[in-house]
Amino acid sequence: MELFKNSNFDFLGKKWPFIIASLVLTAAGLVSLAVKGGPEYGIDFKGGAVMNVRFASAPQVDRVRSAIGAKIAGEISVQEVTSGKNEIMIGTEMKGEKELETVRATMVQTLDSTFGQPQSGKLDFNNATQSSLAERMRGPLQRAGVPLSEQQLQDLSKALMDFRNTPPRSGLIGSLDEVTSVAGVTPAVVTALKQECYLAPFAIRNVEVVGPKVGSELRSKALQATLLALVGMLVYIGFRFEFVYGFAAVLAVFHDMIITLGLFSLFNKPLDLTVVAALLTLVGYSMNDTIVVFDRIRENLRLSRKAGFEELVNASINQTLSRTILTSGLTFLSAVALWLFGGSVLNGFSFALVAGIAVGTYSSVFIASPFLIFWQNFLESRKKPAPTAPVAVAPVGRKGSK
DSSP states (O other), X not given: OOSOSSOOOOTGGGHHHHHHHHHHHHHHHHHHHHHXXXXXXXXXXXXXXXXXXXXXXXXXXXXXXXXXXXXXXXXXXXXXXXXXXXXXXXXXXXXXXXXXGTHHHHHXXXXXXXXXXXXXXXXXXXXXXXXXXXXXXXXXXXXXXXOOOXXXXXXXXXXXXXXXXXXXXXXXXXXXXXXXXXXXXXXXXXXHHHHHEEOOSEEEEEEEEEOHHHHHHHHHHHHHHHHHHHHHHHHHHHHHSOHHHXXXXXXXXXXXXXXXXXXXXXTTOOBOHHHHHXXXXXXXXXXXXXXXXXXXXXXHHXXXXXXXXXXXXXXXXXXXXXXXXXXXXXXXXXXXXXXXXXOSTTHHHHHHHHHHHHHHHHHIIIIIHHXXXXXXXXXHHHHSOOOOXXXXXXXXXXXXXX
16 A cells, blocks of 8 residues: 655655754753653562552542651652543562562551541451452351352352452442342351451552562663663664764654653653563664664665765665555554553553654654765765865976076
């Protein structure tokens, strides 16, 4: 499929607005990174715990932050996951490995005492595990005369947990009477549940914990992986084309990475392993887009030796325009859909793809290609012979003169 046939857009004639825009974005990102002391690392890289909590009503973010901050030392971050879904993400920084065992319990107890109105001696059904629920229900069901074997008790607890965790409840029920539709739940079971359990107005969806040492190692390995990918591509393109082509392609990719990281800093988005995966994806994607243009330039250099180099580069960009629009456009639409509807876990990954694809597409045209032209003009200027001074010619005398 070809969207543009025989197109002749003067891309290189419009290069300066894009180059200036890139310089502005790069400067803004670098200033933001310098002011903030570098990128904001996620739990994957700096160590800590992240807990996703869903509330029955709109959560009070400031109250959550102050309550958790009073119990746990260090930086506390509280962010709304998706507006209107009453779900927040709580991040805590941990200074040592010993805190890994206690941080989750502390966060649960803090939320319970602040929002849950716990009832003495009762189990929170919305945050109970299958084993804790089975342990709590074993005695009351026996006393109520409900004949259940140990396996049947475990199956009943699992069925109750599955019911609680499936949409639209998603871990949070408002009344224990709702479980009457679960297979195996009798009135006696509901009565025992009401005697032994209460319902907190929040549910902990998941908890991720990473130790500080592991986070530091992941950060250094992520940087190494990115740099090695760039060096490997520089060597390959320099071998396949010429060194200047490889340098131009790596320059464009480096430009894409700096702007994407700057946007993360400007929008206060944390860097984690999923973002690194997106950046490495962009390295390959942007490099591939640039190589397609460079390969067409090389073909046209063999076919048309009379045309000027800038004219030839502009023609090569036009010839690959349909391919660029189709591949970049479809990938960009997929990344936007993932960004809008992918949820909190994939938000950083999808944001990096959206920003990187947009920047990477125009860098192949307006950054890498102009660099080749600048370099070619520089080489031609060096080849021009230097102007020579006029040679003085002695006057020729007349015949017979002395």
